[in-house]
Amino acid sequence: MAEIEFLGATSEVTGSCYLLHTRSGKVLIECGMVQGGESEDRRNAERFPFDIEAVDAVVLSHAHIDHSGRLPLLVKRGFDGPIYTHDATAELLEVMLIDSAYIHEKDAAYENRRRERAGRKPVEPLYTRDDARAVMESLSPMPYRRAVDVLPGVVLQLYDAGHILGSAIVVVDVTEKGATRRLVFSGDLGHKGAPILRDPETVGAADLVMMESTYGDRSHRSWSDTWRELGEILSRARAERGNVLIPAFAVGRTQELLYVFRRHFEEWGLGDWRIFLDSPMAIRTTKIYRDNVELYDRQARAVRREDGSLFNLDNLKLSESTEQ
Ligand SMILES: [Zn+2]
Secondary structure, three states: OOEEEEOOOOOOOOOOOEEEEEOOEEEEEOOOOOOOOHHHHHHHHOOOOOOHHHEEEEEOOOOOHHHHOOHHHHHHOOOOOOEEEEHHHHHHHHHHHHHHHHHHHHHHHHHHHHHHHOOOOOOOOOOOHHHHHHHHHHEEEEOOOOOEEEEOOEEEEEEEOOOOOOOEEEEEEEEEOOEEEEEEEOOOOOOOOOOOEOOOOOOOOOOEEEOOOOOOOOOOOOHHHHHHHHHHHHHHHHHOOOOOOOOOOOOOHHHHHHHHHHHOOOOOOHHHOOEEEOOHHHHHHHHHHHHOHHHEOHHHHHHHHHHOOOOOOOOEEEOOOOOO
């Protein structure tokens, strides 16, 4: 029977990676970056704990770097098979992996200036933008709910995980000796009722489920409470003539906030503010969100039909560069 090796994110939340061994070959599921500090950076550069040449295919649940960030390294070190992922994830990856590579290049350049002064040998970036571009050529994008033969007897389907655009629950049916077993990798799951995207789909039956549990020990409060609190923060800041700085993930959270601003524009008096989106990566990923209307939930589709875009804010300024 097929076997699964757990290679990351077991006692921590980043660095997701599983290797599925079947009779007809090996499939790597996720190839995530470990995130944290300097010691994590060193771990990302270590050799992969498997023979890269023996991996036949990769499946990626979504574009976040803790699931996708080591793909350029995998390709750079010799993987040349297909990487299956959702169509929208493929679009997001192009932005995210190149951004990630750019950070590695800049970090290495900074370190090398220090090393040069100290007369020490230069370091190489973990991977470069060219390495990230090479990943794009291996991508095999697919929609939700389409069965794809990854290997003989190994059929892959992606179900909507509702976490970020294109995020998927990975469903693998492995048939060996006439018996089919269904393996389900939840990936990161969305929060029911979240703005823009549909709620996570249910898979029905499975023989084995690998489930993410990052917030498994916490009960989220309701969305309406969250929005009420955000509205209160904005009106307090307005009364005190202050500014509001919102740190937000570039993919997912930023788009949710812009959409919620649009929906509460009058109620929260947002016309009196200037709103800056200060992240070139968030600007690019917002465009990808804007164009993938078919992945929206019903409410977001209705808003988009009426407004032409979910993010139609007259007073939104996009800061594309640090000079602005
Ligand atoms: Zn994620």
